[in-house]
Amino acid sequence: MNDALNFFITNQIPRKLATRLVGWASRIELPFVRDLSIALLGLFGDLRLHEAKKARFSSLHDCFVRELKEGVRPLHADPAVLVSPCDGIVGASGAIDDTELLQAKGSSYSLEELLGDPAAVERYRGGSYVTLRLSANMYHRFHAACDCRLEGATYISGDTWNVNPPTLSRIARLYCKNERVAIHARVDSSDQFVTLVAVAAILVASIHLSFLDESLTLSYSGPTRIPCDARYRKGEELGYFHHGSTVIVLATRGLTVCEQVRFGEIVRMGEPLLRRCDVAVQGIAS
Numbered sequence: 343m344n345d346a347l348n349f350f351i352t353n354q355i356p357r358k359l360a361t362r363l364v365g366w367a368s369r370i371e372l373p374f375v376r377d378l379s380i381a382l383l384g385l386f387g388d389l390r391l392h393e394a395k396k397a398r399f400s401s402l403h404d405c406f407v408r409e410l411k412e413g414v415r416p417l418h419a420d421p422a423v424l425v426s427p428c429d430g431i432v433g434a435s436g437a438i439d440d441t442e443l444l445q446a447k448g449s450s451y452s453l454e455e456l457l458g459d460p461a462a463v464e465r466y467r468g469g470s471y472v473t474l475r476l477s478a479n480m481y482h483r484f485h486a487a488c489d490c491r492l493e494g495a496t497y498i499s500g501d502t503w504n505v506n507p508p509t510l511s512r513i514a515r516l517y518c519k520n521e522r523v524a525i526h527a528r529v530d531s532s533d534q535f536v537t538l539v540a541v542a543a544i545l546v547a548s549i550h551l552s553f554l555d556e557s558l559t560l561s562y563s564g565p566t567r568i569p570c571d572a573r574y575r576k577g578e579e580l581g582y583f584h585h586g587s588t589v590i591v592l593a594t595r596g597l598t599v600c601e602q603v604r605f606g607e608i609v610r611m612g613e614p615l616l617r618r619c620d621v622a623v624q625g626i627a628s
Contacts, residue, residue: 368403368584380405387479406482407550407582415612417577421489424529424597424616425576426609427538428484428589430474433510435599438469438592445517446510455518456539456590458566459496462526465535470593472603472615475505476583483582484589485611486574487536490527495551495568497523497558505543505588517541517590523549523558523568525580530573532618534597539590540583548584557584577612596620 368379379402383389389405393414399405418425434444441453441463453463476482500521503513510516521542528535540549550557553570574580593616600614609615 368406369401371401376401383478386477389479390481393481403584406584408481409483410481415577415610417612418614421531422618423600423614424487424536424593424618425612426474426615427487427580427591427611428474428476429481429608429610430476430589432603432605432607432609433473433475433588435472435603435605436470437598438466438471441467443471443473443590445515446507449511449514451515451518453592455515456522457496457524457537458498459524462496462524462537465594466537466592469595470598470616472591472599474589474591474609476587476589481611482584483611484538484540484580486527486576486578486580487538487591487615488527488576489530490536490574491530492553492570492572492574492580493526493528494570495523495525497566497568500542502543505541517588521549521558523551525551527574529597532596534594534618536594536597536616537592538580539592540581541588541590542583543587549581550584551581552579591615 367375370376376399380389380399383402383405391405391408393410395409395411396404399408434446436444438453439450442450443453443456445451453466454460457463498521501519503509503516503520505516505520513519517539523540525538525540526535527537542549548557551568553572554568596619597616598619600617603609603615
């Protein structure tokens with residue numbers, strides 16, 4: 343009953359209108375509005391604001407996109423390990439079944455629908471994946487999982503369904519319906535690739551990428567293919583959500599999910615997520 347009510351309240355409203363209104367309201371800098379809205383956000387869980395670089399925020403939005411103090415997310419140093427690009431709750435993970443990924447129990451979706459790019463589909467066929475859901479109270483920035491070279495991104499406009507478990511169990515192929523951007527990267531010193539698919543959601547449909555001058559929003563009218571040729575070091579920031587949503591990490595064959603990555607567990611940015619099968623891994627279970 344609670345799941346059904348949650349699904350109805352968070353989805354059976356004008357989703358895009360609600361997203362634009364909340365985006366506008368979250369930037370109000372009146373102290374009373376700011377303090378009340380941040381307090382309400384805290385009801386979703388511990389905000390861990392002691393980790394933030396700032397001690398005070400100008401608005402709810404400023405709190406959403408907060409940066410962290412140096413050192414609070416140490417990076418696993420082994421180059422054979424790819425780290426989690428963000429804080430998140432582990433959802434489905436494991437091997438990609440040809441081109442099919444698990445969304446929720448009894449529900450799957452395809453790389454073809456998710457990426458809209460035949461070349462990328464072939465690249466990740468039979469590879470590995472991890473779904474990381476960012477709850478409202480979490481740190482909302484995402485980072486490079488390894489030393490890599492970005493080779494471009496693909497923006498796909500879409501809906502703003504909630505991405506919480508009650509909705510994932512009810513809406514088929516949900517990740518393929520929502521607004522999203524796929525960031526494609528070649529792993530340094532290898533022939534392997536990793537793609538981060540940042541999926542927006544209700545109240546969240548705005549994604550900022552560090553290599554773009556403008557945010558990707560519901561009104562973004564730029565090219566679907568976004569060119570990029572830039573090197574990033576492991577842990578360097580790639581972008582952020584203007585609230586929180588989901589990051590799907592896709593990896594080519596030869597990269598497998600670390601054993602300690604388990605359904606329902608929280609993984610923090612910088613912790614082990616994937617490992618190279620052809621290289622001895624130091625400091626984590628193999």
